[in-house]
Amino acid sequence: MKSVNLYSLSLVTLLALSSCGGDSSNTNSTIESNASLSHHFINVKILGGETTDVGYTSSTHAYSQPAANLKDELLDLHFQGDTHFETSFIGTNDSQNFLAGLGPVQNNSNCNACHQRDGRANLPVLEHLAGLDSYILQDSNGYYKIGDTGMFLRISIENNTINTQEKNESNFWGSPIAVPNFSDQLFHRGSTGVRVDENNKTISQGSGQADVWMKYKYTTFTYPDGESIELSQPLFFVDNPYDAPDNPNKYNPISIEDNATSRLFKEDVKLGARIGMPVYGLGLLAAIDERDILALADVNDSDGDGISGKPNWVFDKEKYDVCKKANDCKQNPPLTLGRFGWKANTPTVAHQGLGALRGDMGVTNPLFSMENIANTDLLSNYKARNPNFSTYCDSNTTDANLEFSQAVIFYSETLSVPPRRDINNSDIQAGGLLFEQIGCVKCHTPSFVTASNFHSFSRNGERIEELENQTIYPFSDMLLHDMGDALSDNRRDGDALGNEWKTRPLWGIGVTQVVNPGAGFLHDGRARTLKEAILWHGGEAQGTKERFVNLNKTKREQIIKFLESL
DSSP states (O other), rough: OOOOOOOOOHHHHHHHHHHHHGGGGGGGSSSOGGOOOOTTTTTTTOSGGGGOOOOOSSSTTTTOOOOOTTOOOHHHHHHHHHHHOOOOOOOOTTOOOOOOOOEEEEEEESHHHHGGGOOOOOOOOHHTTTTTTOOOEEOTOOEOOOOOSSSEEEEEEHHHHHHHHOOSSSTTTOOOOOTTTOOOOOOEEEESSSSTTTTEEEEESSSSEEEEEEEEEEEEEEEETTTTTEEEEEEEEEEEOOOOOOOOTTOOOOHHHHHSSGGGGTTTTEEEEEEEOOOOHHHHTTTBBBBHHHOOOOOTTTTTTSSSOBBBBEEEEHHHHHHHHOOTTTOOOEEEEEEEETTOOOOSSHHHHHHHHHHHHOOOOOOOOOTTTTSSSSHHHHHHHOOOHHHHTTTTTOOOOOOHHHHHHHHHTBBBOOOOOOOHHHHHHHHHHHHHTTTGGGGGOOOOOOOOOOBBBGTTOOOGGGTTEEEOOOOOOEEEEEOOGGGSOOOBBTTBOEEEEEEOOTTTTHHHHOOTOOOOSSSTTTTHHHHHHTTTOOOHHHHHHHHHSSHHHHHHHHHHHHHHHH
């Protein structure tokens, strides 16, 4: 079927921007002097306050330690959630089976598959190159089929008239507009019997709503001092949608006319790749006082430093359930400051985690009780062929109960942030100074102090005092920034435009590939190294990237060593 290339801006354009953006002749003159900087984070070892476990620094389980200040029943709850986090669900309709509930379409079967050892996931090509033992289908033209891997595609309708309307209940307060007969997420895997042929014969090859294929485009970037680095750009292609089926074992780009039968290939449908992100430290980020984050926002760049910082006000399902019951959502819109997700598009750890449970795995739960493909022909037809599933689906019984849901969210909230390593190393110290001098801290805000009163869904609205009043060093302002067209997915998500992304927290980033050797960086996993990730920065980060590019090799390596110490 028709290919869908997520990134219309070529890498050649990116490289041109990298070498000429701004006034590169004056790049070094814009580096701030030591006298104007604070350097307060250079010698900090403990990044998560009292929650950081200093005993785990760089092991393969560096992200998987409970907050060090948890005790007794809370520690027990954390370990209960740990077990649930690794639970692999199965596609059965037996409400008595603890593992029931997968699908009928999904992207994966357990939380750990997308957040490997609580860290980043990886694209299948990177996994293959890293020598990991995961089955990958590659066709004769070099396209890799996305299967059991920690990524998926976001999908939505992009229409300037609709997308710019006032936020209200009709558009779920600015949420992405789902593709009719699909969803707002493409589920590329399916349970047996979800897809059938024209004779109503079960096709058990694993396809869900559609298949996703990918390949890489490689280009070389050369620094002014002559050092070269290869950059990789993932290209994603959608094929074999359930409303216009095709051969599932080969990517088959054919005429646009043939594709017109699938709603997925209409011009107003945009797609954006997402890779599983780390889950440690989430409770601390949730506990930051909203006012402290908003104080960093500068939407109109009033100070003229080229950095704006924009909050994303997003739909909050917990608030919606309350205002819906009180019939006052118009007076009290269910909007909350977004903190989680690649675009700060979810407001709480519960919304993020239980949304993924229902979305990525098809496991309904108390917060999200409808199937992930509700109101689609795919679900209606599957229910018609499977009366037992239909009865179960319509019974108002959720796949995951409240106890399960709260435990897995508490686990995500109370994972320890690993401590830094080798902080007295002279290169790491120098790299920290350069990190501040070239302007990285303008978005990667080093520190916050968490609020003194943090309540959570995971504790029935009670406080988690262990996360309160902690001095933390996430290196993120928690806000949206324009990262340039080369990273844009041309999709809106709440207040976030296609080229706007939340500043990723950098704490713990230095052991990413210790925990998962195949892990990539950035929202689609394209960057294999931190250097590559920096070179993809554009937009508001263009000037800072220019300053990095124009440093000599020794200083560039010092910045990387500093990042690797986090």
